[in-house]
Amino acid sequence: MTFQNELINWYQINKRDLPWRHTKDAYIIWLSEIILQQTRVEQGLPYFIKFLENFPTVNDFASATEAQVLKLWQGLGYYSRGRNMHKTAQIVVNNFSGVFPNLHDELLKLTGIGEYTAAAISSFSSGEARAVVDGNVFRVLSRYFGIDTPINSPAGKKQFFTLANELLYQDDPALYNQAIMEFGAMQCKPKSPNCGICPLSQGCFALNHQQVNELPIKIRKAAQRHRYLNYFICQEGNQILVRKRKAGDIWQHLYDFPSIETVNESALNEENFISSVKESFGQNTVFTHLTSRKHILTHQIIHLRFFVLKNYIFNFNKQKELNWVSLDKLDELPQPKVIHDFILEYL
Numbered sequence: 001m002t003f004q005n006e007l008i009n010w011y012q013i014n015k016r017d018l019p020w021r022h023t024k025d026a027y028i029i030w031l032s033e034i035i036l037q038q039t040r041v042e043q044g045l046p047y048f049i050k051f052l053e054n055f056p057t058v059n060d061f062a063s064a065t066e067a068q069v070l071k072l073w074q075g076l077g078y079y080s081r082g083r084n085m086h087k088t089a090q091i092v093v094n095n096f097s098g099v100f101p102n103l104h105d106e107l108l109k110l111t112g113i114g115e116y117t118a119a120a121i122s123s124f125s126s127g128e129a130r131a132v133v134d135g136n137v138f139r140v141l142s143r144y145f146g147i148d149t150p151i152n153s154p155a156g157k158k159q160f161f162t163l164a165n166e167l168l169y170q171d172d173p174a175l176y177n178q179a180i181m182e183f184g185a186m187q188c189k190p191k192s193p194n195c196g197i198c199p200l201s202q203g204c205f206a207l208n209h210q211q212v213n214e215l216p217i218k219i220r221k222a223a224q225r226h227r228y229l230n231y232f233i234c235q236e237g238n239q240i241l242v243r244k245r246k247a248g249d250i251w252q253h254l255y256d257f258p259s260i261e262t263v264n265e266s267a268l269n270e271e272n273f274i275s276s277v278k279e280s281f282g283q284n285t286v287f288t289h290l291t292s293r294k295h296i297l298t299h300q301i302i303h304l305r306f307f308v309l310k311n312y313i314f315n316f317n318k319q320k321e322l323n324w325v326s327l328d329k330l331d332e333l334p335q336p337k338v339i340h341d342f343i344l345e346y347l
Helices: 003-014 026-036 041-054 058-063 066-073 079-095 115-126 135-145 154-167 173-186 271-281 337-346
Strands: 225-233 239-244 259-262 286-296 300-310 322-326
Touching (some): 003 173, 026 041, 026 079, 026 115, 058 079, 066 079, 115 173, 135 154, 135 173, 225 271, 259 271
Antiparallel strands (some): 225 259, 239 322
16 A cells, blocks of 8 residues: 555544534635644644634634734734734625635745745645645654654655655645644654554654654754743733834733843842933832743743832833823733743732
């Protein structure tokens, strides 16, 4: 039996029953693909359901505000994906008469859709013969065929995409793409795959050469950068001071609190730190440490400290990103997950 047939037979027996597999609607498939990028199905499924309930059509999505989209996205991370989805929905409404494209080359014209996503949407919605290559597919092909070219190198991407298209099952590209992706997610797992029950074990290079734990190979990225953010909670009755984050940094257009970033985790009684706080918030400022957190992003490790601030002064003409909001309205604002978790616990 061929490699392709083995995968398809395995898939038809073992596939998960997922809602986006019951439709050819390109809009719904797009929703699932973007939400599931860098997200496990178990985590992404509730978000998919929530987005589809709030935005049943691409017109509904396009009519939403960015804040509404980011609020629904809250907790998924990689917030640029949510912002790009909003832009894409508006492009579809304005340039495609509200009909979501289902062909590869048209999909590539949309914001936030690259080669992988375009191949997936076109394959699953229209049956276009495009091989889908995600992390699961990289892993299956690398192990089975013994490919040690780094998957995140230009040469590796070219080699794997060429092989994936050569292997594509032309009679039913969508079925084959779903099968190899599901096989990588459930059977050929990154760690401790159960090779004893694998239907591809006899021909698997990695298994037969004791390289299952070595493949695929990925070039290590640069070390994560450490950042130190000190947040100051300013509350007056039912009002709290919030800041809308600007473009060009993490958490763009999300809401947090007034803050000072330091080059390291300054001691609370360190003269430079105290001076910096008083310069920002007034010489009579009093601040009390409340709690500390650590938040890990892909390229950064964020060290956060939260302080309660009293006797402060703000120049709202210079700090236009600051605004008072009621505690009732605070939950409606999109926030980074670490800020949201803090609010749930302390406010």
